Every structure is written in C-alpha cells, then in structure tokens.
Amino acid sequence: MKRFLVAGRTDFVRRPWFGPLLALLSLYALFSFISPQTFLGATNLLTMARQTVVVAICSLGMTYVIMLGGIDLSVGSAVALTTVVVARALQAHAPPLAVIVLGLTVGGLTGLINGTLVTALGITPFIVTLGTMSLLRGAAKGLSDEQKIDADPRGIDAWMSMPEHGLLPPGVWIALFAAIVAGVALSSTVFGRHVVAVGSNEQTARLCGVPVARVRILVYTLAGVLAGLAGVLEFATLTVGDPTDSIGLELEVIAAVVIGGASLSGGQGSIVGALVGALLMTEIKTGCTHVGLPNWVQEIFTGAIIVIAVALDRVRKKPG
Amino acid sequence: MRLSLRSVDKSFGVTRALENVSFDVRAGAVHALLGENGAGKSTLMKVVAGALRPDSGSLLLDGEAFDPTEPSEARRRGVAIVYQELSVCPHLSVAENILLGVEPRRFGFISKRAQNERAARALSPLLRGRASFALDATLGSLAAGDRQLVEIARALAAENPRLLILDEPTSSLSGDAVARLFAAIRELREQGIAILYISHFLEEVRQIADDYTVLCDGRHVQSGRVADTTNDGLVMAMAGRAIAPHERHPRERGEVALRVKDLAGERLPLAANLRLHRGEVLGIAGLVGSGRSELLRCIFGLEQASRGEVSVGNRPTAGNPRRRLAESVGLLSEDRKGEGLALGLSVSQNMTLSKLSALTRHGLLSATREREVSQHWIARLGIRCRDGAQRIAELSGGNQQKVALGRLLFHDVDVLLLDEPTRGIDVRSRAEIHALIQELAERGKAVLLVSSQLPELFAVCDRIAVMHRGVLGEARPVNELSEHDLLLEATGA
Known part of the structure; x- marks a missing residue:
C-alpha cells in the first residue's frame, strides 16, 4: 500500500500539468490572501469558470492539432463567424436547436477546409490557417454588414447564465463534458493513439499503416467543431453576433495548450494541462483586476507565465 | 607526399572504426580508397577533412603536421571534401554557393564582381570542353551532375587547393555526367591537386585512379598502383579473408x-x-x-x-x-530512428501501433491488454528494458531493433x-x-x-x-x- 502511494505520487509529479497546476493553486492562495473579500468567494470562482469556457473549449481542439504537429490560427475568426451565423439564423426565426447544430456545422466546415488544405496541398498549417484566419474574419464581417447583430437569443443565453437550480451554468458543464470526452479519446482510443503517433513521427505512423491524411483532416475538423461550440457559447454570453469578437483568441488558446505541457513539434500534450493553462490565464487576469493592478501589469505577468512554464518544463525534462 | 597518415586510430565506444591506419597520397594523382560497407572509409575521410579527430596517430600535409579541429580549418589549409549527399543551398545562386562562407567582402558588403570572378575561376577547370552555366542560376534549377560540379568548385575556391576528397561521387549521376566528372578530375590532377577518391565500383577505379588503398574492418590491408593489380586481387583484399x-x-x-x-x-x-x-x-x-x-x-x-x-x-x-x-506484409525500416520507431513513444506503444484493433474493447484501448502484449514480446525476444512503458529512446540500438521486429511479430x-x-x-x-x-x-x-x-x-x-x-x-x-x-x-x- 505504502509503495503504491509513493509510486502514485511520483507519477503525479511527472505529469506535464503538475507545475502549472501548482502555479494555479498557489496564485489562487496568493490572490485570496491579498484580496480575501472579493477573490476568495464562490461568486468569483463561478465568474472565472464562465470566462474560461470559450478558451477552454477551443484549447481542447488545439491540443489535438498541436499534438499532431500542426497549429490553428483561425479559431478566433471561426468563433466570431459562428456568433454571426447564429445571430443571423435566430433573426430568421430558425428553431434554437437547429441554430446550435448550424453553429457546430459552420465551425466544423472551417476546420474541414483547414485540414483539407494542409493535407491536399501540403502547405504548412501556419500559413494555411493564417490565410483562413483572415478569410473567415472577412466572411463574418460580410455576413453581418460589419455591424453587431442583435437577435433574440430565445433561450440560448441561458447556457451561460446561472440556473435557478444547480451548481454551474450549462455551458460550464458542456465544457467539462467535452474535456472528458476529448481526454479519454486522446488517451484510450485508436484515433487518439494515431494522433500521438503522427505527431511523434509521421514516417513511423505511415510505416505502421496509420491513415495519416485521414487522421489529419479529422483532427482539424474536430477542432473546427469545437470552435463552433465555443462560438455558440460566446453568442450565449454576448447575446449578439459580433464579427470583431475574439480577435487574438487563437494566441490565448495556443498559450493555454503550451502552458499545459504541449510541444509545438508534436507528439506531446495533455487535455488536463490545456484546461489548467486556460484557467491559469483567466486567474491572472481576474486576480490582477481584484488586486487593483493595471492592465499592462497583467499582460506582462501573463507573458512571463507562458515563458516560465515552458522553460521549467524543459529543465524538468532534461535527463539526469 | 601530399598527405601521409601515420598509425591513425579512431574508436566509437567499443567499436574500433580505424585501427593503426597508415598510407600516403601523392600530389597530382587520383588515389582510390576501397573497402566493403563499414570498412572505415567514411570515418577515415572525415578524419582527413577535419570533421572527426583521430584518437591517436598523426597526419602530415606536404610534410607539415596536419591536425584540423574542424572542417573550416582543413579547408583553409587546402583540404576539401565533397560528400555523397550533396550539401548545397538550393535557393542560392551558383556563385553564392561556391563562395559560401568565404564571401569576398568590402565594408561588410559582398562584392558581387569579386564573387563572380572567383566563382568563374574555381569552375573553369571543371568545365573544359562543355557549355558553361550561368553563375547567377539558382542551384535548385541545375541537374544533379552540375550541382556536384558546383560543390567541387566550392572545394576548389579555397586559396590553395591541395587535396580534394570525393565520396562516392558517381552514385547519383547518369553516364554522361560521370564522363564529365572524370574529365574534370583529370584536369585537376594535371594541376597537381591530389584526389582521394572513395568508391565501391572497381570499373570506375580502373578508369580514373592511379593508386589505391584497401581498408577492411578498419585496418589498412594494402596499397599500390591500380595498374599492378587485378579485380580478383582487390576483391580478395576487400573481403579480408579466405572465401570458401x-x-x-x-x-x-x-x-x-x-x-x-x-x-x-x-x-x-x-x-x-x-x-x-x-x-x-x-x-x-x-x-x-x-x-x-x-x-x-x-x-x-x-x-x-x-x-x-x-x-x-x-x-x-x-x-x-x-x-x-x-x-x-510487414516492413522493417533501415532507418530505425527516423522511420522505424517513434522515439518519443513507449516500447509498448511502438510495438502495437500497426495493429491497435487487437487492443480495443468497446472502442477503447485496453491498457491491460497493451501491457500483456508488450510483456509477452519483451520476454519472448529478450528485450532488455524496464517495462513496456519505458520510452524507446532510452533503449540500446539492439533492443530498439527487437521492438521494431516485435511489431511485425505481434502483427503476425x-x-x-x-x-x-x-x-x-x-x-x-x-x-x-x-x-x-x-x-x-x-x-x-x-x-x-x-x-x-x-x-x-x-x-x-x-x-x-x-x-x-x-x-x-x-x-x-x-x-x-x-x-x-x-x-x-x-x-x-
């Protein structure tokens, strides 16, 4: 029993998300100590959870993409486009369920486009998604006549507000559920193993008969569907379709994934890590506000955390 | 003598790649270096080119001590090497490639005129009797044979070229290109440059080389004039044993x-x-x-x-x-580290990758099954590792190879x-x-x-x-x- 505990503990410490989790908890303690009235309470925890939902959901897809050795710069634009499409559909009196399905489909299509371009044309993902980032942003602006679109949310807004009965807004549950599915799929399905293998060594994967192109397209498509889901929840928060929403979101998402222990060269990453990374960034933002630090301090702080997290990970992994 | 090797030794771990190798290379002669795969030819030429340092022994260049610590130093002394795998920058021009690293500068700017003059001078002996190609053409647009000539010209762009090492230069060339290369080599020989020519092809050696040296298992077997030997004799020397x-x-x-x-x-x-x-x-x-x-x-x-x-x-x-x-049908790749195995993954992940369907239960991979499979093959093949979860990069080459073979056996x-x-x-x-x-x-x-x-x-x-x-x-x-x-x-x- 004792031996099991010891083994379990070292195993836990070796996880890539252990350091960021430690940072998350100690920062929580620090902010709570400085500002016990406002930061410590359940209300603030709930607010932080809600603010993290969009980044967290996008970071699930991004974890897959980055583990595959790719990158997706178009998520922010895909989220904005989805909010616009959702608002337009609601304006046209489509039933809410259909609107949600439409949102996910639009997101999935953007991912399918990314994946197909990367696979069929052999262009590096950075360039392809840099292109679609601009392309989707333009499409969102065109579709909305460069205006915010007001639409009656018809119940979709309830997804991100506190229910009368229950612990958390539905959106938070959805994010948690999606994270569990993504985590289990990554660690325990053939598809997840193929993703890791392609990211680790594409040649080996091909040698072993892994359908590399199919896996790649599927990963980008899934990332797109998740961006669509994030877009629907973003609409639920904003209750407007906003073509200029989520500019720079992709960088926050990439940062979350990287803080969580993923390697941009592929083959490494963790869903739990990405969630911790996303939470850590929200925590820094909120905490600094509560403590009364100006915006520029937050930004410096966030930047430093990203670099430190990755640097520590390197040091920890060095043999000997 | 242009180059003399005296009792050169070089080991990698427990493998002795070169053992007490001594021979001489004359100026103005083509000297063929022969041997089977793994006889030590590559190690030897890297020692001469300054890419490796010998463990003991010495080299003399025109009678002076020659102990380059890096390739650029060897190049300054007039010793240059052209590797089998061409190393040119496809996006740079012919002239830029030839003078890469030794660009003529004025106040930090590259002097275009001097660059073209020197590139043309280096290329000229190689282009006798055939159409030239533009100095400003990008390397990517040239045929393999021409790219090789550019690489040789780069070797000759040193102040005072004395020894040129060619590693299997014809392996990727067509018949025409080989003939042009040989013409260029003969021209360089006329100019008094020594050429160390590494090849497997005896026919080629007969055509181009004056002298030869045979290595076998890292040891010097024999040297002499090519004209004084027969193909049978060379083959016997390369194999290094009585063949029954x-x-x-x-x-x-x-x-x-x-x-x-x-x-x-x-x-x-x-x-x-x-x-x-x-x-x-x-x-x-x-x-x-x-x-x-x-x-x-x-x-x-x-x-x-x-x-x-x-x-x-x-x-x-x-x-x-x-x-x-x-x-x-299964393939075991020659490139164990680059293709055969995913070094970031574990022993069991590598072993089961081609047949994950055998591990699934209700759509999920069974960790228990994976462990059983890897345990079975680790025991069966005598793979020395901690357990199936160990990263494959931490294993020795032989054990890595057994994992790669284990994958084919598991796939059955x-x-x-x-x-x-x-x-x-x-x-x-x-x-x-x-x-x-x-x-x-x-x-x-x-x-x-x-x-x-x-x-x-x-x-x-x-x-x-x-x-x-x-x-x-x-x-x-x-x-x-x-x-x-x-x-x-x-x-x-």
Missing part, C-alpha cells in the same frame, strides 16, 4: 507468397523480378545506393512504383502500407521485408536476430532480407540475388554462390 563456399541445408519451401514482376520505382530500382516462397529467406546483396531499400519500399508501397506488379497471393495489387499490412505478418535488420547493433543482439529469422522461416513465414553484410546473408538465406545499379539479378541458392562471386557481381567487375 558455404554449405547449408535448404528448408522446406512452400507456395509463392510474394511475386514481383518488372518492378521499377520513380528513381530506383530500375527493374526487379523475384518470387519469394513461404518458408524461405531470400537475401538481396548489393552496394549501398544500388536500390535495395527502394525495392523493399516500392513493394511495401512507401514509395511509388512507376512500372511493374507486386502480387501477394494471386492478384497484383497497388501498394500502400495500409493495404500491405492488411495483406499480411506472413511476409517480412527486412531492411538491414542488424545494422549498428551489438553482436549478441545480432546473433539473436539471425536465429529469429531462421525460426520464422521454419514456421513457414517468407522473409526478404536486405543486408550489406555478406556473412549475414550466407548465414541465414536460402537464396541470394544481387542488386547492381538498380537492376536485380537472378536469385541463386547459397550453396552455388561464394562471397567472391557476390562481390564481383555487386561491384560490376
């Missing part, structure tokens, strides 16, 4: 498992025909670069075939790795395409892998074995075919063959 025909009992041969008809790849092979039976080990001998690996890769579908058929069973099918695996393929299965691994693992291959054949598996080690081929094969410059010869039973015949056939002598 091997006796072996044939195994029970079953039905044809793999049939290859007139197969050609995009570049290599040029033409290959073979029939591989169940219960048989068919060896493919040949020089590095003759197209042996490409043949296996074309069969497996990792490289595109441009012509010909591959049939597993009755009908010919187009190859891709996924389909071949489904047809029960009927046809095994093995590309240099014992390269770079220790003696014990090698013997174990040889025994395993024999056992597989006895159990009715079909094995196609590519190896550069002739003793290995004779130890495990029933028949051997030789690949020479992309063409696969007829497979013959080992008891009708000698190492001598194979070497002659492989070197085209």
Whole structure:
C-alpha cells in the first residue's frame, strides 16, 4: 500500500500539468490572501469558470492539432463567424436547436477546409490557417454588414447564465463534458493513439499503416467543431453576433495548450494541462483586476507565465 | 607526399572504426580508397577533412603536421571534401554557393564582381570542353551532375587547393555526367591537386585512379598502383579473408507468397523480378545506393512504383502500407530512428501501433491488454528494458531493433521485408536476430532480407540475388554462390 502511494505520487509529479497546476493553486492562495473579500468567494470562482469556457473549449481542439504537429490560427475568426451565423439564423426565426447544430456545422466546415488544405496541398498549417484566419474574419464581417447583430437569443443565453437550480451554468458543464470526452479519446482510443503517433513521427505512423491524411483532416475538423461550440457559447454570453469578437483568441488558446505541457513539434500534450493553462490565464487576469493592478501589469505577468512554464518544463525534462 | 597518415586510430565506444591506419597520397594523382560497407572509409575521410579527430596517430600535409579541429580549418589549409549527399543551398545562386562562407567582402558588403570572378575561376577547370552555366542560376534549377560540379568548385575556391576528397561521387549521376566528372578530375590532377577518391565500383577505379588503398574492418590491408593489380586481387583484399563456399541445408519451401514482376520505382530500382516462397529467406546483396531499400519500399508501397506488379497471393495489387499490412506484409525500416520507431513513444506503444484493433474493447484501448502484449514480446525476444512503458529512446540500438521486429511479430505478418535488420547493433543482439529469422522461416513465414553484410546473408538465406545499379539479378541458392562471386557481381567487375 505504502509503495503504491509513493509510486502514485511520483507519477503525479511527472505529469506535464503538475507545475502549472501548482502555479494555479498557489496564485489562487496568493490572490485570496491579498484580496480575501472579493477573490476568495464562490461568486468569483463561478465568474472565472464562465470566462474560461470559450478558451477552454477551443484549447481542447488545439491540443489535438498541436499534438499532431500542426497549429490553428483561425479559431478566433471561426468563433466570431459562428456568433454571426447564429445571430443571423435566430433573426430568421430558425428553431434554437437547429441554430446550435448550424453553429457546430459552420465551425466544423472551417476546420474541414483547414485540414483539407494542409493535407491536399501540403502547405504548412501556419500559413494555411493564417490565410483562413483572415478569410473567415472577412466572411463574418460580410455576413453581418460589419455591424453587431442583435437577435433574440430565445433561450440560448441561458447556457451561460446561472440556473435557478444547480451548481454551474450549462455551458460550464458542456465544457467539462467535452474535456472528458476529448481526454479519454486522446488517451484510450485508436484515433487518439494515431494522433500521438503522427505527431511523434509521421514516417513511423505511415510505416505502421496509420491513415495519416485521414487522421489529419479529422483532427482539424474536430477542432473546427469545437470552435463552433465555443462560438455558440460566446453568442450565449454576448447575446449578439459580433464579427470583431475574439480577435487574438487563437494566441490565448495556443498559450493555454503550451502552458499545459504541449510541444509545438508534436507528439506531446495533455487535455488536463490545456484546461489548467486556460484557467491559469483567466486567474491572472481576474486576480490582477481584484488586486487593483493595471492592465499592462497583467499582460506582462501573463507573458512571463507562458515563458516560465515552458522553460521549467524543459529543465524538468532534461535527463539526469 | 601530399598527405601521409601515420598509425591513425579512431574508436566509437567499443567499436574500433580505424585501427593503426597508415598510407600516403601523392600530389597530382587520383588515389582510390576501397573497402566493403563499414570498412572505415567514411570515418577515415572525415578524419582527413577535419570533421572527426583521430584518437591517436598523426597526419602530415606536404610534410607539415596536419591536425584540423574542424572542417573550416582543413579547408583553409587546402583540404576539401565533397560528400555523397550533396550539401548545397538550393535557393542560392551558383556563385553564392561556391563562395559560401568565404564571401569576398568590402565594408561588410559582398562584392558581387569579386564573387563572380572567383566563382568563374574555381569552375573553369571543371568545365573544359562543355557549355558553361550561368553563375547567377539558382542551384535548385541545375541537374544533379552540375550541382556536384558546383560543390567541387566550392572545394576548389579555397586559396590553395591541395587535396580534394570525393565520396562516392558517381552514385547519383547518369553516364554522361560521370564522363564529365572524370574529365574534370583529370584536369585537376594535371594541376597537381591530389584526389582521394572513395568508391565501391572497381570499373570506375580502373578508369580514373592511379593508386589505391584497401581498408577492411578498419585496418589498412594494402596499397599500390591500380595498374599492378587485378579485380580478383582487390576483391580478395576487400573481403579480408579466405572465401570458401558455404554449405547449408535448404528448408522446406512452400507456395509463392510474394511475386514481383518488372518492378521499377520513380528513381530506383530500375527493374526487379523475384518470387519469394513461404518458408524461405531470400537475401538481396548489393552496394549501398544500388536500390535495395527502394525495392523493399516500392513493394511495401512507401514509395511509388512507376512500372511493374507486386502480387501477394494471386492478384497484383497497388501498394500502400495500409493495404500491405492488411495483406499480411510487414516492413522493417533501415532507418530505425527516423522511420522505424517513434522515439518519443513507449516500447509498448511502438510495438502495437500497426495493429491497435487487437487492443480495443468497446472502442477503447485496453491498457491491460497493451501491457500483456508488450510483456509477452519483451520476454519472448529478450528485450532488455524496464517495462513496456519505458520510452524507446532510452533503449540500446539492439533492443530498439527487437521492438521494431516485435511489431511485425505481434502483427503476425506472413511476409517480412527486412531492411538491414542488424545494422549498428551489438553482436549478441545480432546473433539473436539471425536465429529469429531462421525460426520464422521454419514456421513457414517468407522473409526478404536486405543486408550489406555478406556473412549475414550466407548465414541465414536460402537464396541470394544481387542488386547492381538498380537492376536485380537472378536469385541463386547459397550453396552455388561464394562471397567472391557476390562481390564481383555487386561491384560490376
């Protein structure tokens, strides 16, 4: 029993998300100590959870993409486009369920486009998604006549507000559920193993008969569907379709994934890590506000955390 | 003497790559360096070029001590090397490539005029009697032979070129380009430059070289004038031992498992025909670069075939790795670290990657099943590792190779395409892998074995075919063959 505990503990410490989790908890303690009235309470925890939902959901897809050795710069634009499409559909009196399905489909299509371009044309993902980032942003602006679109949310807004009965807004549950599915799929399905293998060594994967192109397209498509889901929840928060929403979101998402222990060269990453990374960034933002630090301090702080997290990970992994 | 080696030793770990090697290279002569794969030729030339430092012994260049600590120092002293794998920058121009690293500068700016003058001067002896190409053409737009000339010109752009090392310079050239290269080499010889010419091809050596040195197992065997020796004599010296025909009992041969008809790849092979039976080990001998690996890769579908058929069973099918695996054909890659294994993954992940379906339960991978599988094969193959969860990068080469073989065994393929299965691994693992291959054949598996080690081929094969410059010869039973015949056939002598 004792031996099991010891083994379990070292195993836990070796996880890539252990350091960021430690940072998350100690920062929580620090902010709570400085500002016990406002930061410590359940209300603030709930607010932080809600603010993290969009980044967290996008970071699930991004974890897959980055583990595959790719990158997706178009998520922010895909989220904005989805909010616009959702608002337009609601304006046209489509039933809410259909609107949600439409949102996910639009997101999935953007991912399918990314994946197909990367696979069929052999262009590096950075360039392809840099292109679609601009392309989707333009499409969102065109579709909305460069205006915010007001639409009656018809119940979709309830997804991100506190229910009368229950612990958390539905959106938070959805994010948690999606994270569990993504985590289990990554660690325990053939598809997840193929993703890791392609990211680790594409040649080996091909040698072993892994359908590399199919896996790649599927990963980008899934990332797109998740961006669509994030877009629907973003609409639920904003209750407007906003073509200029989520500019720079992709960088926050990439940062979350990287803080969580993923390697941009592929083959490494963790869903739990990405969630911790996303939470850590929200925590820094909120905490600094509560403590009364100006915006520029937050930004410096966030930047430093990203670099430190990755640097520590390197040091920890060095043999000997 | 232009270059003298005196008792040069070089070891890598426990392997002695060079042992007490001494010989001389004359100025104004082409000196061929001969030896089998792994005889120490590459190590030797890297020592001379300053890419490796000898453990002991000394080098003299024109009678002065020569101990370069890095290639740029050797180059300053007038010693330059052109590697088999061309190293040019495809996006830079001819002139820029030739003067890379020694650009003529004025106040930090590159002087275009001086650059072109010096590039033209370096190129001129190489271009006697043939049309020149533009100095501002980008390298990517040139043919392989011309790129090689540019690389040689780069070697000559040093202030005072004295010794040029050419490593298998004709391996990727067409007949025309070879003739042009030889003309260029003769011109350089006229100018008093010494050329150390590394080659496997005896015909070529006869054409171009004045002197020769033979290495075998890292030791200097003999040197002399090429005109004073016969091909038989050179082959005997390269093999380094008395060669006797091997006796072996044939195994029970079953039905044809793999049939290859007139197969050609995009570049290599040029033409290959073979029939591989169940219960048989068919060896493919040949020089590095003759197209042996490409043949296996074309069969497996990792490289595109441009012509010909591959049939597993009755009908010919187009190859891709996924389909071949489904047809029960598996390939062991020659490049263990780059392709054969995903070094970031664990032993068990690497072993099970091609057949994950055997591990799933209700759509999820069963960690228990994965552990059982890896435990079974770790024990069965005697893989020395902590457990299946250990990262494969932490294992020794021999144990890594056993994991790669374990993958084919776990997949339970009927046809095994093995590309240099014992390269770079220790003696014990090698013997174990040889025994395993024999056992597989006895159990009715079909094995196609590519190896550069002739003793290995004779130890495990029933028949051997030789690949020479992309063409696969007829497979013959080992008891009708000698190492001598194979070497002659492989070197085209």
